[in-house]
Amino acid sequence: MNILVTGAAGFIGYHLSRRFALAGHRVIGMDNMVTGSDANVRALQALPGFEFIRHDIEQPLALPGPIDRIFNFACPASPADFDTKAVEIMLTCSIGVKNLLDLARAKNALFLQASTSECYGDPPPEHHPQKETYRGNVNTLGPRAPYDEGKRFAEAMTMTYHRMHGLHTRIVRIFNTYGPHMRADDGRALPNFISQALSGKPLTIHGDGSQTRSFCYVDDLVEAICRTADSDVVDPINIGNDSEITIKEVAQAVIESCGSKSPLIFTDRPMNDPERRRPDLSRAREALGWQPSMPWREGFKRTIAYFRANLAGMRP
Ligand code: NAD
Ligand code: UDP
Numbered sequence: 001m002n003i004l005v006t007g008a009a010g011f012i013g014y015h016l017s018r019r020f021a022l023a024g025h026r027v028i029g030m031d032n033m034v035t036g037s038d039a040n041v042r043a044l045q046a047l048p049g050f051e052f053i054r055h056d057i058e059q060p061l062a063l064p065g066p067i068d069r070i071f072n073f074a075c076p077a078s079p080a081d082f083d084t085k086a087v088e089i090m091l092t093c094s095i096g097v098k099n100l101l102d103l104a105r106a107k108n109a110l111f112l113q114a115s116t117s118e119c120y121g122d123p124p125p126e127h128h129p130q131k132e133t134y135r136g137n138v139n140t141l142g143p144r145a146p147y148d149e150g151k152r153f154a155e156a157m158t159m160t161y162h163r164m165h166g167l168h169t170r171i172v173r174i175f176n177t178y179g180p181h182m183r184a185d186d187g188r189a190l191p192n193f194i195s196q197a198l199s200g201k202p203l204t205i206h207g208d209g210s211q212t213r214s215f216c217y218v219d220d221l222v223e224a225i226c227r228t229a230d231s232d233v234v235d236p237i238n239i240g241n242d243s244e245i246t247i248k249e250v251a252q253a254v255i256e257s258c259g260s261k262s263p264l265i266f267t268d269r270p271m272n273d274p275e276r277r278r279p280d281l282s283r284a285r286e287a288l289g290w291q292p293s294m295p296w297r298e299g300f301k302r303t304i305a306y307f308r309a310n311l312a313g314m315r316p
Pocket of ligand 1 (some may be wrong): 006007008009010012029031032033034035036055056057058072073074075076077078086090092100115116117135173174175176177178193
């Protein structure tokens with residue numbers, strides 16, 4: 001197949017592009033490098049069948065030749081970027097998504113949109129774990145709104161193209177995913193904790209660390225994305241790991257796995273930081289015959305090994 005992966009220089013886009021290239025597909029990786037990594041691009045360029053195009057999806061795109069599938073993973077994803085890149089995020093999720101949907105129509109390609117658990121906002125206890133049918137509790141005015149509302153808009157736009165134009169579309173709602181090839185300075189919990197632990201600095205816990213997340217290893221995610229593309233599920237589908245842990249436990253496990261003596265420090269909690277997060281994976285299990293297989297302790301170890309080997313050469 002001819003596959004376009006946007007956000008290919010980023011964490012998930014790198015892994016998806018690699019998987020498709022190794023399977024023998026022709027892969028066009030597109031990225032504007034706003035949060036992407038040169039090292040990821042270089043690693044992909046070593047694979048046969050991979051071609052990189054530097055392009056901002058907010059700008060119209062006309063690609064020659066056939067495209068069978070478009071995987072849209074272009075969007076800054078770390079809450080550390082939600083302030084400084086707020087407008088870019090909103091435009092990427094609106095104009096950017098429209099540009100790609102138009103390209104998908106022109107090429108008669110399947111379009112898969114990387115959505116997020118952030119569409120659920122901060123759910124009340126009766127919506128824990130989160131099912132796809134839950135419509136969310138998002139503060140439209142808060143600092144996370146550019147991302148959360150951007151992603152909700154992107155879902156609406158994707159569904160509209162499906163309904164109006166019969167476009168083949170898929171929407172995956174991704175829960176916290178981690179693994180090798182994240183940037184050390186990405187700002188999300190795991191890259192922060194691992195780079196802090198490996199360099200002997202204090203681990204910065206926001207609040208008291210009792211908030212929870214459910215961390216999915218990237219290989220599990222990539223498998224589920226491939227199965228979603230091959231399925232006929234048009235409705236959104238949760239992808240993640242349903243084993244839930246507190247952020248303080250994550251920090252402690254990272255310190256232990258790194259053999260680090262770093263202390264924990266407790267800092268202010270960002271506004272609207274969700275309290276609990278766990279996917280209900282029933283739809284993914286039934287429709288895709290998939291479930292996550294990597295236990296977080298093992299996944300953390302693999303990610304730490306990558307950071308240990310690469311930290312010195314990573315972009316500051
Ligand atoms: P990332 O920041 O590592 O990758 C995003 C990539 O998109 C970067 O390389 C960036 O340069 C590129 N990009 C951003 N705006 C662009 C634009 N306008 N044009 C072209 N390229 C652009 O983040 P990630 O964790 O790999 O996330 C990838 C996608 O998955 C995002 O859409 C994100 O919202 C979604 N997602 C990720 C997670 C997660 O836990 N990693 C969870 C939910 C959703
Ligand atoms: N967090 C933290 N310290 C950090 C980075 C993040 O305590 O250095 C917290 C953050 O406030 C949130 C959780 O860890 O409660 C997960 O944050 P992340 O940015 O990884 O993803 P989110 O789920 O918020 O999108």
